[in-house]
Amino acid sequence: MQHTRAHVLICAGTGCTSSGAKKVEAAFQTELAKQGLQDEVKVVETGCHGFCEMGPLVIVYPEGVFYCRMQPEDVAEVVESHLLKGRIVKRLLYQEPISMERIPSYKDISFYKKQMRYVLGNCGHINPELIEEYIAVGGYEALGKALTTMTPQGVIDEMKKSGLRGRGGGGFPTGMKWQFASNSPGSKKYVICNADEGDPGAFMDRSVLEGDPHRIIEGMAICGYAIGADEGYIYCRAEYPLAIKRLKIAIRQAEEMGLLGTNIFGSEFNFKLKIKEGAGAFVCGEETALMASIEGKRGMPRPRPPFPAVAGLWGKPTNINNVETFANVPQIIQKGADWYASIGTEKSKGTKVFALTGKINNTGLAEVPIGITMREIIYDIGGGISDNKKFKAVQIGGPSGGCLPEELLDMPIDYDSLLAVGAMMGSGGLVVMDETTCMVDVAKFFLNFTQSESCGKCTPCREGTKRMLEILTRITEGEGKEGDIELLEDLGAQIKDTALCGLGQSAPNPVLSTLRYFRHEYEAHIRDKRCPAGACSKLxxxxxxxxxxxxxxxxxxxxxxxxxxxxxxxxxxxxxxxxxxxxxxxxxxxxxxxxx
Amino acid sequence: MKTLEDLKKLREKLQADAQIRHADGIRIIVGMGTCGIAAGAREVMTAVLDEVAKRELKNVTVHQTGCIGMCEKEVLVDIARPGEPRVTYGKVKPADVPKLVSEHVVNGRVVEELVVGKIEA
The missing domain is CATH 3.30.70.20 (Alpha-Beta Plaits)
Incomplete structure (x- = not known):
């Protein structure tokens, strides 16, 4: 056996693949063979590093050198200089946006320095298509620990103690949810992973599924053991073909190793997993609509109660969690609830992955401890506003969330503090806006999204969002009237109170929160027929x-x-x-x- | 796989290969500047890799580096054990490699006759 002295990690996530990672990989194979290094240097395909903007990303170990925007024509130089002669190719290193300094090592880049990567810990560092790489970093040991040393109730207690809350947006305590499903009588129960990530701009779930699929499988199996389920579904949107492909590979490998199937780790526990591809309707991310879709029905929500924990998929007790929630489970079991609870704030524990986009220097996925301030995310990790413009607002939580103004930048972010200021954690999309963004236009954009994704089952959402959108369109076109603002507030409050599901109940949030903090912009549109940001072309x-x-x-x-x-x-x-x-x-x- | 023990055994076996990405262990550094390569650094590198593979050493990473200015002493090989001085060996031939690995890397005994310098850790 030859000792491999270097590993070339090439990101093969969706972002880097579309910027040409496959060609870069092929070039590496050819160049390494040309230099006779193919036996001592190994090329590894990995998942996403979350810094897609800089892709294709290549990391060379053991030095841990981080090359960005690598093109096939750069490969020959890297192989000859770095892999053969040990000289780092400086021109391909990451350059800090402010200091213009070139940084060789992954961990020294300011985008990564403040991050706390646990959920994304393996993403970009292991090959997601090989179960061996996951096992080599301790994979499936949490499942083994749960099955051989803990009772199902013990697992639930550990989850409760950890303080983990649902990462899909609602923030419901995960341990409690598992307890409800466990308490429900019945011999047949289901575990569902909600991978129907639909918020515009959010892609952390896709990144985990593509970069570390076994983590989700392990988390779901632990949940199955805890609540007494022997079957699970991953509901993943068909727009994520790479995630689905890698999940299928991962499930097959886990089955071959006996980590899924019957009598796992010699216990009485059996668990099998299926993938259900969704057609990409936003409303199918709502749990009751999601279950209807799995059952082959039209994806529409139904009133709750009964909650899924009592009567879920095919009327059986069901536990539904989001991808990121399941991704947190193995480490909680492995390292313990106390370790997990030491991260975060008093009521919101652990880390959260945010998808950072908009008018900012570094865009990408950032995993940070809950309780960090927005300023740290935007200025330290995100590198500040691009083109030296002035910060105006940050939109958090996608179409269900709200916009926060500059005064709130120093507020620690957790589930409750965000709700208090009219936004929500949501799935963790962060869109940063500068002075050239019109807040009325932003509200219109999100409302347009929820309006077209409304399933039409209940009147407040179907009709109410349509009327609100009409008013907003009118305002941005200079046809706004006195009383429009009050009408928007009135309608928004009505929809929030009366819509059937979370989609409708949260649809007015972008409008209400911009009204709360940027009312003067609405007034300028209506009274002065002027758009202060200069974004509305008609004005x-x-x-x-x-x-x-x-x-x-x-x-x-x-x-x-x-x-x-x-x-x-x-x-x-x-x-x-x-x-x-x-x-x-x-x-x-x-x-x-x-x-x- | 039927028990947690099986999983742990498998992990240990697999770890060696992934170790390189978390390496904080012993480093062997071969001078691969033009001077080094001319003096036979490539053969020394191959000999190092063979020796590490033969002994199934874990926690060892092999690096290359450029010219450090002592071209006449090439091939230069540095060995750095965590917390110990980094020792530079000069005029290393492939035949010297097994001795360097067995004495210094494995047992921590510096091979004095080949040493050209030490850098305190």
Missing amino acids: AAYRITELCKGCGLCKKVCPVGAITGEVKGQHVIDPEVCIKCGACFTKCPFKAIVKG
Whole structure:
């Protein structure tokens, strides 16, 4: 056997694959063979590192050097310089956005430095298609520990003690949920993993499923043992083909090793897993709609109670948890509830994965201890606002969440503090917005999403969100009336109180929270017919200031001939003719044209 | 797999290969600058890898490094055990490798006749 002295880890998550990771991998195989290094250097495909923007990502061990945006043509240099001669290829290292410093090592990059990667701990470090790599880092030992040394009630007690709360958004204590399912009478019970991740911008579940699928299988099996279920379903959206492929491989490997099936670890416990592909309707992330979809019915929610723990899938007691929740389970059993409870705040324990996007320097997945402030996430991990613009708001929790203004940046984030300020943890999507974002437009975007995803079963959601969207559209087009704001608040409150499921009940949140913190922007739209951020094109007004040098460029690009002026003289825009396309604004070399 | 013991045994077997990604153990560093390669660093590297594989050593990682300016002493091989000084050996031939590995890497005894320098840990 040859000793492999170096490992080349190539990210094969969805992000890096689409930016060309497969070609990079093929190039590595060819180049290594050319240099005769194929036996001493091993190429490993891994899951997502969460820094997709910088992909394709390649990490070379034992040094742990982090190469980003690797192209097939860079590979020959890395093989010759780094793998053969031991010289790091500096130009491919990550560059910090502010200091412009090039950082060789993974753990020293500011994006990763403040993170606490437990749930994502294996993602990007093991090959998700080989069960051996998961076992090598201690995989399935938690399941073994639970089955051989703990009682089902013991497992539930441990979960309760850990303080883990549902990571799908609601934040219900996981141990309690398991207790309810365990208490329900009946010999047939189910475990369901909700992998129908639908929030725009959130992709942490996909990342875990693709990068560490065995962790989910192990978490579900532990849950099955605790509540007395022998069958489980993973409900995963069909838009995640790679996650489904890797889950299928993982389930097959676990079955072959006897980690799924009958008499696992020599105990009486049997457990089998199936994958159900969802068609991608947002409402199917709601647990009762999800179960209807598994049963082959139309995916629509039903009133609760009865809760799934009493009558769930096919009327049997069922426990449903989100991907990230299950991903937390093995480490709680393995390292103990006390260890887990030492992370986080008093009422919200552990870590949470956030999907960081928007007008920010570093976008990607960040796992942080709960209780961290938004400022730390945005400025320390995210590297601050891009293009030196000013921070305006951060949207948290997707279409069910809300927007937080700058004053709340230093608030520690946990389930309860977010609810108190009109947002929610949700699945953990964070969209950062700068001064050029219009808050009315943002509210309209999210409402448009929930409106088109509304299943139509209950009136408040079907009709109410439609009316709210009409009002918002009207406001952004300059047709807003006095009383619109009050009407929005009234409708929002009604929908929150009367909608059937979580989708409808939380749909007005983006509108209500922007009304709470950015009411002046709504008022400017309605009263002054002005969009302060200059984002709503129908309200935009362009004006040429005295900075104009009279170069005539704007006159040339204007498609409707709205600009007049002599060469070397001040130019003017005729607002009656102007169609607000913004062509002059982007073209002006002297930044003499202003918007808003 | 039927017991937790089986799983733990399997893990131990598999760990050696993944160890490289969490390495904080003993490092063997071969000078692979142009001078090193000209002096035969490639053969020394192969000999090191063979020796490590033959002895099934865990907790050992093999690195390369560039020229450190002592070109006439190439091939240079450094061995660093955690908490001990990093020892540089010069004019290493493939035939010296088994001795370096068995004496220094495995038993912690510096092979004095080949030493050209030490760097305190």
